[in-house]
Amino acid sequence: MLLQPKDEEEKLILSTVDQLMEKYNERYWLDKDQKREFPIDFLDDFMRLGLGSILIPEEYGGVGKGVRLASLILYSINLKGGNSYFVHGHYYNTALLSKHAGKRVREKYFKDIANGAKVLSLALTEPEVGSDTTKIKTIAEKVGNNFVIKGHKIFISRVKHTDFMILVARTTPYEKVEKKTDGITLFLVDLREGREGIEMREIRTMSNTNAYEMFIDGLKVPEENVLGEVGKGFYYLLDLLNAERFMIAAEMIGNAEWFVNKAVEYANNRVVFDKQIGSFQGVQFPIAKVYAQLLSLSSYFNEGLRALEEGKDTKTIGNYANVSKYLAAEIAWEAGNVAMDIYGGYGYAVETGIERKLRETRLYKVAPVSQNLVLAYIAHHILGLPKSY
Incomplete structure (x- = not known):
């Protein structure tokens, strides 16, 4: 491990x-x-x-x-x-x-x-917005002791099976804020009390993601279920996103190590031309290369976790979280392809699990943040290059 x-x-x-x-x-x-x-x-x-x-x-x-x-x-x-x-x-x-x-x-x-x-679901992403969270159009209006919410969300994971959902909406329209990051509020929605005002459509994807499109019209959320201050939700999301990226990195390290273990086991047991295929450098080197990358990532990731536990500043934590997520998604995908190549046709067969894990791994090169956006973060926030968007 x-x-x-x-x-x-x-x-x-x-x-x-x-x-x-x-x-x-x-x-x-x-x-x-x-x-x-x-x-x-x-x-x-x-x-x-x-x-x-x-x-x-x-x-x-x-x-x-x-x-x-x-x-x-x-x-x-x-x-x-x-x-x-x-x-x-x-x-x-x-x-x-x-x-x-x-x-x-x-x-x-x-x-x-x-x-x-x-609490499985975060209702954040919208069809016309993507990663530009400040442009979300879901609106929450104060009516008495409640907020009434209307909007459209997409790729909301696991929401059909959750008891609580954190919903992200604007309480001040984008056009009326001085800073584009202001005016966003987080709500805790108790779905056990019913789903009046919410319609859902499942989105079938290449792996078992259980993702949904949500149409929200007239959803009532009590004022007391606002998380933190009204209008300051964007800044709270930054805390969530750093935690999320550490966790995604850990998951992908797990997947990468699983692929490496499978590849090593198969290479030791598979005999072709009267020799274990693991004795061939064409098999050894790809496994060794991705494992070396995985060892380096694990060291960096553990360093990031220590920084988190020591209460380092948000920028330091964000740097560790983003770089870890980027590398983990890349290395896990590479490890999956190495395992697929070594298994050959058996890797393509459903029963070995290689193709399933490869499909599940591919998700994290595009979500919950794309690799290019992480590179943009590294370029600007770590290397000091001009902001590209």
Whole structure:
């Protein structure tokens, strides 16, 4: 394992994850992928074991840990052949809630979340906006003690199966703000109370993403469910996005290591022309190259987690998070292609799981932030080059 627990408590929690993954093995994930089914039984067990409450404060029944442990859990799921996509949204959303939810939200909802209620979805992306979050058009108007929300969201993951959703809307139109990053507000939507004002259409994708398009018209959210200050939501999203990128990086390190392990195992066992194919340099070198890259990334990623735990400034954390996400997505994709080449036709066959993992990995080169946008971040914020957009 390239990412290791740092103490006995982390070891104990990660051993619980390993036991869970013995039940929900590669065959389970292959079946869910082929049927395009939401893994509700896995998720229920995940929550029942308390793994969903890692980022919820202890005073509300949670574990009270941080992004580091959440990242290790996601890494472990993928390393065992699972698909942590179905729980990572819960983690980065609860990270945001733990930092920015007010006292009333904490008292009303945190114990439910610690006891298994699911905060899986972030309703952010819009069809005409993409990555330019400041241009979102979903609008929330104050009416009495509620906000009434109208808008259109797309690629909202897992929302059909969630209990709570964090929704991003403008409370001040773009044209009326002095700074384009102002006027955006975050709302916690309790979907257990009903989905009046929301229509959903599932979007079928190349892997089992369970993503939806949402049409919102007349959705009422109590004023007390605003997260943080009205109009300051964009700045809270920055905290969420850094946490998200660390977690995505951990997931992709898990996938990359899984691909390498599969490639090594197959290369040692496959015999052609009376020789193990692993003895051929044409097989050895691609595995060795991607593994060397993976070792380097893991070291950098762990350095970033230490900076996060030490409370370094937002810019430093953002640098680590973005570079880690970029490298992890690239290396995992390369590792998947190496495994596919070494397996040959068997890699293309559904039963080995290589093609499934490769499809799942490809997502993270375009989402939740594209690789080019991360490169633009590195160029401007780290290297000091002029902003390109």
